[in-house]
Amino acid sequence: MSRLILLLIVPVLIAACINPPPEELDRSVFIADTQYPDLPAYTEWGYNTFGAHYNEDVFLYTSSVTARATKDTLTFEFCGTLKKASPHESVTVYFSLAEKHPSTYADLVALHATSFDLTSSTAITSLYVNGKRKKGTISNGHLEFKRAQYLLVNGQPDRVILSGYFDFQFLTDTHQTITVKDGRFDIGINGNNFYMY
Amino acid sequence: MVIAKYYLLLWLPLTGFITHAQTNSSAPGIEMGTIVYGNSIKEKDYIRKLSSGTSHFSGSLTTSYYGLNLERTFFNDRLGIIAGARYSNSISSVGLTGFFHRHFDYFYLRISEEGTTTTYLKTQQLKQVSHYLGIPLEVRYLLFNSRFTRLYFKVGSVFDFLVKSKNEVDLAVTTSSFDLENTAANKLGTPDNFCPSLYGGIGLRLGRGAPLFNIEITLPSVQLNSNYSTLINPHAGGGLRLMFQIPLKTKK
Numbered sequence: 001m002s003r004l005i006l007l008l009i010v011p012v013l014i015a016a017c018i019n020p021p022p023e024e025l026d027r028s029v030f031i032a033d034t035q036y037p038d039l040p041a042y043t044e045w046g047y048n049t050f051g052a053h054y055n056e057d058v059f060l061y062t063s064s065v066t067a068r069a070t071k072d073t074l075t076f077e078f079c080g081t082l083k084k085a086s087p088h089e090s091v092t093v094y095f096s097l098a099e100k101h102p103s104t105y106a107d108l109v110a111l112h113a114t115s116f117d118l119t120s121s122t123a124i125t126s127l128y129v130n131g132k133r134k135k136g137t138i139s140n141g142h143l144e145f146k147r148a149q150y151l152l153v154n155g156q157p158d159r160v161i162l163s164g165y166f167d168f169q170f171l172t173d174t175h176q177t178i179t180v181k182d183g184r185f186d187i188g189i190n191g192n193n194f195y196m197y
Numbered sequence: 198m199v200i201a202k203y204y205l206l207l208w209l210p211l212t213g214f215i216t217h218a219q220t221n222s223s224a225p226g227i228e229m230g231t232i233v234y235g236n237s238i239k240e241k242d243y244i245r246k247l248s249s250g251t252s253h254f255s256g257s258l259t260t261s262y263y264g265l266n267l268e269r270t271f272f273n274d275r276l277g278i279i280a281g282a283r284y285s286n287s288i289s290s291v292g293l294t295g296f297f298h299r300h301f302d303y304f305y306l307r308i309s310e311e312g313t314t315t316t317y318l319k320t321q322q323l324k325q326v327s328h329y330l331g332i333p334l335e336v337r338y339l340l341f342n343s344r345f346t347r348l349y350f351k352v353g354s355v356f357d358f359l360v361k362s363k364n365e366v367d368l369a370v371t372t373s374s375f376d377l378e379n380t381a382a383n384k385l386g387t388p389d390n391f392c393p394s395l396y397g398g399i400g401l402r403l404g405r406g407a408p409l410f411n412i413e414i415t416l417p418s419v420q421l422n423s424n425y426s427t428l429i430n431p432h433a434g435g436g437l438r439l440m441f442q443i444p445l446k447t448k449k
Contacts, residue, residue: 024303025317027248045245045307109313149315153305155374161315 025158025188028061033184038083042184044147046161050078052183058083059091059180065187067108068195074100078185093180094126095143095166105194108160112148117141118168127170127178134172141168141180151188159190223445224268224409228283230438232396232418234258234431238291241428243384245305245317252295252302258429260287260436264333268442274342279335283355287329287388289426292322303369308381318381322367325428327388331357337398345405351398351413359390386427393421398438411440 029047033039038058039051052059061080068075075096081088099122102108116123118141125141127134142165149161166183238256247253266281293302305317335353364382400413416435425431 024248024250024305027250029246029248031246047246112313148313149310150313152314152316154319154368154370155316155377158317 025153026064026192028064036182039182040184040186042163042165043186044149044161044163045186046149046151046159046188047186048188050080050183050185050187052166052180054082054091054180055178057085059093059183062090064193065185065189066193066195067105067189068197069100069102070197071101073098074102089130090128092128094124094128096124096126097143098122098124103196105160105189105191106150106157108162108189108194109148109150111145111162113146115142115144118143118166125168125170134170134178136170136172136176139169139171142166159188161186161188163187221270221272221274224270224442225445226266226268226279226281226409226411226440226442228264228266228281228438228440229262230413230415230436231259231261232415232434232436234260234418234420234429234434236289236429236431239428239430243307245307247293247304250295252293254291254304255294256289256291256429258287258289258426258431258434260285260434262286262331266333266440270339275339277335277337277339277349279333279337279353281333283331283333283357285329285331285355285357287327287426288324289327289429290322290324291428306366306381306384308377308384316377318366318377319369320366320381321369323385323428324365324367325362325385325388325426326365327362327426328360329357329392330360331355337400339402345403347402349400349402349411349413351400352396353398354393354395357392357394359388359392362387388426389422389424391422392425394425395419395421400438407443409442409444411438411442413438413440 025046028049030049031041031043031047033041040049048064050061050065059080060083063079066077073096075094078093081090097116118125118138123143125138144164145162146164151158151161163186167181170178236256236258238254262283262285264281264283266279268277268279270277293304303319303321306320307315308318309316333353333355335351337349337351339347339349341347364385366378366381368378396415396418398413398415400411403410415438417433418435419433420431423430
């Protein structure tokens, strides 16, 4: 029995030694909201979380948000799942901002205290459910970067922290209404999740 | 100030008793001891919360003290009242513990926010060392009058005044900027100037005549000011105390 335990524990210890876990700043920290405990609280620490009410369900992060920049568009990818759906449905929301073209992640700090009307032609929202794009239009919505922080760790540049809110109403071609509200995010973007094309 | 008022109300009648009651003996003494406090970590808005890994914050608060005192005994050496002066040194710290401690042995302090630039410091431990001068005042009741070993029970309090406090921040990685370390240390703040505490104890007094040796378990010890440390909320604590006395005179 003790040999069996050793056989189980030793590989785990070796794996832990060989593959150190990611930096603490790259991990997600869920701090429950006091009003909506299923959602992360609005924070400005770079906790790598986002969440929103999605109709009657909860849309919650599964991986870190990525930012993709081209010469004329900046796109944020919010990848998560619907928590209450069984089986879980994966949902991805893309916010594409025209007229924003950062050349490095550090330029994202320019988003500080900016807000975007998601019905305008310069802020396009795309919605994917289980990998399939929902066709339709945004009837109203906004994306707000309440705070952008250029983060130094021990005096060295590390990442940009973006914190803010989002909500929108999406009318599908099949006359279905998807309401995403109470959305909030607190994400860290650096060279690991910022892509330039 | 409210604490000071209650403290005086508690002990003024006792000091009157000391001056008027008939003394059996007086014994100057030296003491030393230590108290370890149960504690919880104070919520700080400059400490970044941890991810749900295997590490968690843990704190400690320990006080060591050294003092000179004088005991007067009354009622056929059964009741002793002790007063004196005491230097104490309190060390509080906040760090991390966990199974994979080696990998998760740091956390982040937010030490500055200027415009859109924010600075974190990768930290292993926060430590606060505070030095106090205090006036202890104690009452003890001794049993078994004629024996070499006498059991006693004690209640007491000490009226501590902060002399100096120093904060230390142990960084997880070395940095050439001492300004960052100093800024972080200043963030931790300073304990209150006046920190009274109450305690009880049970001990043994060994000896007959001179000298006398006392060994005592202090339990519980309660800090009345929660800002005794700016890092830690002190709960009840316990400790060990040693006291050496030389009786001076005897009245019958």
